[in-house]
Amino acid sequence: MSFNAVIGQEEVKAILRKQVDEKRIPHALMFSGPEGCGKLAMAVAFAKYVLCQHPENGDSCGHCPSCRQMAKYAHPDLHFSFPIIKKGQTTTCNDYLREWTSFLSSSLYFDFEDWLDAMGGDNKQAYILEAEGDNIINQMSLSSYEGGYKVMIVWLPEKMRGEAANNLLKTLEEPVPGAIFILVSNDTSTILPTILSRVQNIAFHALPAEVIAEALVQRNGLEQNTAMQIARISCGSYLKALKTISVNNEADTYFKNFTQLMRLAYSRNLVALKGWCDEVASWSREKQKSFLEYCQNMLRENFVYNFHRPELNFMNEQELQFATKFSSFINERNIVEFAHEFSVAQRDIEQNVYSRNVLFNMALQCIILIRK
Numbered sequence: 001m002s003f004n005a006v007i008g009q010e011e012v013k014a015i016l017r018k019q020v021d022e023k024r025i026p027h028a029l030m031f032s033g034p035e036g037c038g039k040l041a042m043a044v045a046f047a048k049y050v051l052c053q054h055p056e057n058g059d060s061c062g063h064c065p066s067c068r069q070m071a072k073y074a075h076p077d078l079h080f081s082f083p084i085i086k087k088g089q090t091t092t093c094n095d096y097l098r099e100w101t102s103f104l105s106s107s108l109y110f111d112f113e114d115w116l117d118a119m120g121g122d123n124k125q126a127y128i129l130e131a132e133g134d135n136i137i138n139q140m141s142l143s144s145y146e147g148g149y150k151v152m153i154v155w156l157p158e159k160m161r162g163e164a165a166n167n168l169l170k171t172l173e174e175p176v177p178g179a180i181f182i183l184v185s186n187d188t189s190t191i192l193p194t195i196l197s198r199v200q201n202i203a204f205h206a207l208p209a210e211v212i213a214e215a216l217v218q219r220n221g222l223e224q225n226t227a228m229q230i231a232r233i234s235c236g237s238y239l240k241a242l243k244t245i246s247v248n249n250e251a252d253t254y255f256k257n258f259t260q261l262m263r264l265a266y267s268r269n270l271v272a273l274k275g276w277c278d279e280v281a282s283w284s285r286e287k288q289k290s291f292l293e294y295c296q297n298m299l300r301e302n303f304v305y306n307f308h309r310p311e312l313n314f315m316n317e318q319e320l321q322f323a324t325k326f327s328s329f330i331n332e333r334n335i336v337e338f339a340h341e342f343s344v345a346q347r348d349i350e351q352n353v354y355s356r357n358v359l360f361n362m363a364l365q366c367i368i369l370i371r372k
């Protein structure tokens with residue numbers, strides 16, 4: 001990931017380039033701002049530029065030994081700290097390094113939930129754990145391997161547990177020459193003020209819709225009009241735009257599973273419903289949440305269908321076809337409760353409650369509600 005590959009954020013790039021070119025790099029930077037606007041991508045691009053042996057035209061060269069190691073996240077002077085799921089007392093990021101680097105290799109635009117899913121984190125929480133504090137000190141107190149800078153990127157310092165935060169503070173207070181910390185945060189309000197006072201803040205802003213649309217055309221092969229439509233509802237987040245595309249791609253799966261759930265609920269087929277829950281619970285948490293949102297939308301659409309006002313309906317061909325029969329089951333006696341059950345399930349899954357149970361309880365409610 002070079003500066004060139006980071007979407008937009010030209011002002012930030014200019015500030016960072018200047019710091020490197022004038023050899024006035026602060027020993028600790030805080031990249032703060034909304035989720036999905038490219039802070040982690042920028043941190044990696046910046047580290048690559050700092051460590052590049054032959055930077056050219058304001059960017060890393062891409063072919064020196066350092067750039068080649070960076071491309072594999074295998075540079076000895078690049079370190080990461082990030083939230084992880086605890087396996088034992090001494091769990092550190094080193095225990096997740098392989099998962100982390102392969103995750104970064106697939107994309108630098110992701111959120112905490114995506115990473116939790118990648119770790120297999122159903123029903124789990126992730127933090128930068130106490131034991132990681134020693135790890136930070138060990139990695140950053142020695143001089144660099146290559147004799148130049150060494151960089152540590154701390155992703156989501158707001159997830160740091162007490163001792164880890166204290167150790168980070170210690171290293172920030174007594175910086176080793178050449179050590180650069182880049183903290184990447186979505187929410188600085190819960191970070192220790194003593195840490196905040198030791199970093200130079202670089203504020204990132206939401207991306208303009210035009211910039212997101214251009215990226216969707218060039219990187220994701222979307223048509224200009226579709227790209228602009230998606231960009232407009234993405235609230236300045238390229239990540240949100242990516243998720244919208246993947247929901248569109250999932251529309252068929254969602255439709256199939258929604259109709260299946262309704263049919264099984266109507267026929268009171270508990271065994272098959274159990275199988276349905278197992279299948280949906282095996283999806284990523286993110287996908288389950290967007291599926292449940294799709295279901296709420298379908299319920300609303302079918303309720304509206306009963307009023308015979310096609311201009312108020314937004315369904316595709318197969319959804320409309322299904323609505324001709326199914327809409328009669330959605331009425332003023334059950335629509336509110338129906339929608340409520342799906343939204344509660346969505347919230348519970350978001351809060352890491354065990355998906356299989358949440359979905360099965362919801363399916364049982366569907367059996368009752370569909371006959372109201």
Ligand SMILES: [Zn+2]
Nearest residue numbers: 052061064067
């Ligand atoms: Zn290079």
